[in-house]
Amino acid sequence: MTQSAPAPENTIGPRPERYIDIYRRATARLEACLPLGWSLSSDRPRSPEAPTRMLVSAPDGDTVSFSVVASRGVLSGDVARIAADLSDSDRGFVCAHYLSDPVRRQLDRHGISYADATGNLSLVADRPAVWVRDRGADADPWRGPGRPSGVLTGEPSDRVVRALADHVGEISVPELIKLSGASTGATYRVVEVLVERELVRRVPRGPIVEVRWEPMLRAWAAERKVCAVRRFTAPEGVTATRARLAERIDIPYALTGVGATDYAAPTLLEVYADDPDDFADSLGLRPVEHGGDVVVAIPWSPVVFERMDRRGGLRHAAVSHVYADLLTGPFRNDDAAEHVRSRLTADEHWRRPVR
Template identity: 30%
Template sequence: MDDHTTPAEAAEVLDAGAAELRAMLGDDWEVAVEPEAASPHGGDMGWDAVIRLTSRHDSIFTELLVDVRTRVTPKDAAGLITSKALLVRKINRNTRLMVFAPWISPKTQEELRRREIDYLDLTGNVSLRVTRPAVIIHTQGADRAPASHRAPSSKPMLTGPAAGRLVRLLADVKPPYRATDLAKSAGLSTAYVSKLLDSLEDQLLIERDNKVIVHVDWQGLLRTRAGTLDLAHHSKPVGMLAPMGIRSVIERLVEADGFVAGSEILVTGSYAARAVAPIAVGGQLMIYTVPHDDASLTRLAQELGLMPVPEGADVLVLAPWDLSVLHRPVRYDQYWQVGLSQLVLDCLSGPGRMPAEGEKVLEFMATNEDNWRLDDLARARRHRTSNPGTGPQELF
C-alpha cells in the first residue's frame, strides 16, 4: 500500500479485485484472501494481502502477494514495486507479486510486464501468469483513467500550448539541462516547468540526476503529447481547392521560400511526412500560416492559386494554436516545413492514415537522431525569422 492509500481504500480495491479474479477464473477455482494477511499489519512486510488461487480439480494452489494502490505510475513500477518483486522472489521463487489498483496506465502496464510483475485494475486491465497451477490471463480494459478513478494532483498535464512548447524543446534538444534553462528558452515560469518535469519523471519520460535532466524518452513524450491533441480541432482548418493541382501550389511555395503575401508558410501533414519517410501518395496538402485572418487568407489564396471551398478541399490552411508550432522549421524537398517533432505531433493527432505516417517519421528520427536533435538550448532559441526581408534560416 502506498503512502496515499488509506486502509479503507485498500480494502475496497482488494475486495473488488478479488471479485474480478473469481469472475474470470470461474467455478473451477477458489480465490481466497488470507484473513491474517489482509489485516492492518499485513503491509508491514511490503505487501497488503495474500490471495490464494486453488484448483478445485486437484487442490494445487499458488499464492499471490498483493500490493494495493490507489495510484501507480511507471516510476513506481520501475522502482519500489520492482524492489518488492525481487524480495518476493528471494523468499519463494514460486510466489508472485501482483499489483491491484483502480486503474493502471498503458505505460505502467508495460513497465510491470517487462519486469514480470502481475497486475489487475478495476477497468479490466489484467495480466497474470502462473506456471503451477497453470493460469494465464491477459485482458485489456480502459486506456484512459475513468473520471471516478482519477486521483487529484497538483501536477500539470501535457495539455495546452505551454506544455507543447516544453515538449518540443525536450524532444528537439539533447540533454543535459535544468528546469531553469528550459523555462528561459520556452518563455515559461520555472515553477510550471518544474511541476511538469515532476510529472514526466513519474511517467519515465525523462530521467534526472539530482536536478539535471540527463535523458529524454522523446518518442514516448511525443506520443503522449499527441494523445492529448486533435489536429482538426486545434488548428481550425480552412479548406481550399487547387484548380491547377497541388504540385503547382508546392512550386509556388518553393519559389516564395516560405513567405507568401507577407505570411509565413510551413507545410505539415502527409506531404511533409512523405518528404521525410515516404509511405503513400495523395492526401491533402496541409500548411500553417500566420496571420490567419480573413484578409490574409484571401491574399494567400490569390498568391497560391487557391479557391476557398466548403467541402472537397485538397488544401487545408491551418492556424498554429501557439507560435512554438512554427519553431525550428526544416527544409525538405526545397520547401519549408514544420520541425520533425511538430510533424510527428500533427500526424499522430491527425485523421485517416496520418498516424501511420507519423510513426514512419518517428522511425526516421530514431535512425537519424544525431542529424536533427540539437546539441544545446542556445541553438533552439534560433529559429526562422518571421521577417521575409532577412530570409529563412536552414537548421540542417
C-alpha cells in the same frame, strides 16, 4: 472470490518513492485479501527495482505468474501500451502510487490485474481460478493543491515537450525555461509530470539527464488539444500550389503531414496557419466543406512555428512536431509515422545540442 470495503485514508501513510517500495505497499493488502490458503511470492530484485514476476499460489500448489509493471504514475493513455507489451500468453500486474478510476477501468477492460499503494486492487486469473478486488482511496491522497494534472495538454506542455525533444544533452530546468519560452512555474509542473511518467529522468534537484523522446512525443500527441481545420481546393493542383508557396516569403505557415516527409509524393498540402482564410486568399484556394486537397490547421500555440526547417524553399514544422502530427489528429498517417520514427531513431542528429 473476495471483495472488501475501502480502506480508511488515514492509514495510507507516506507516499512510497522507490519501485520496490511501491510494489511492497501495493501488494501488502493484496496478500491480506487473498482467500485462505492462497499465497503470493516474487523473484528477488536488486533494490530499488521492483520484481519482474509475481506468483500467486493456490492451496493445491497450482500457480499463476504475472509480469510486474511498476510505475510511479499510470494514465489511461498508457494502458494500451502496457497491454501491447505483454505477450498473448502472459498476464500483467500493474502497481503504482495511485491508480485513478478511469485507469482502473481501462486495466479491467484489458484483463490486467493491478494494485496501488492506497489499496485499490484487482487480481484475476482463470487457472487457478481467483478473483480478488478491493477499494482504496477515491482520489490521490498525495496530490496537493496546485499539483499538475498529469496530462500533457496546453501551451506549456507543447513548449516543454517540443524543447526537450528538439535538443540533446543534459539540461537544467532554468535552461529549459529559456529554451521553451514557458513560464517558470509551468515548466516545473510539466517536468514533474514527465518525471512521474518516466518520460524523462532528472537528478533530484538537478538537471534532466535523459529524455525518452519517442514515447514522450507519442504521449503528447495523444493528449494535446486537437486543432480545428479548414479545407480548400487548389485549382492549379497541389504541386503548382507548393511551388507558388515556395516563392512567397510573406505568408506565415508551417508545412506538416506526409508532405513534410520523404515517405511519399504528397497528394495533399497540409499546413498550419494562424489565418486560414488569409492563407487561402494569398494562394487562390477555394473553400470546400469536405475533401479538398489543402488542409489548413489553426495551431493552439505558436510552438508549431519554432525551430522550423527550410527545404526546397518551403518552411516545414520541426520534424518532432511532424512526427507527432502523423500519430494523431487531422494529419494522422500511421505508415508515414512509422517511416519517420525509424528515420529519427536511426540517426538522432536532428536533435540540437543544448549548449
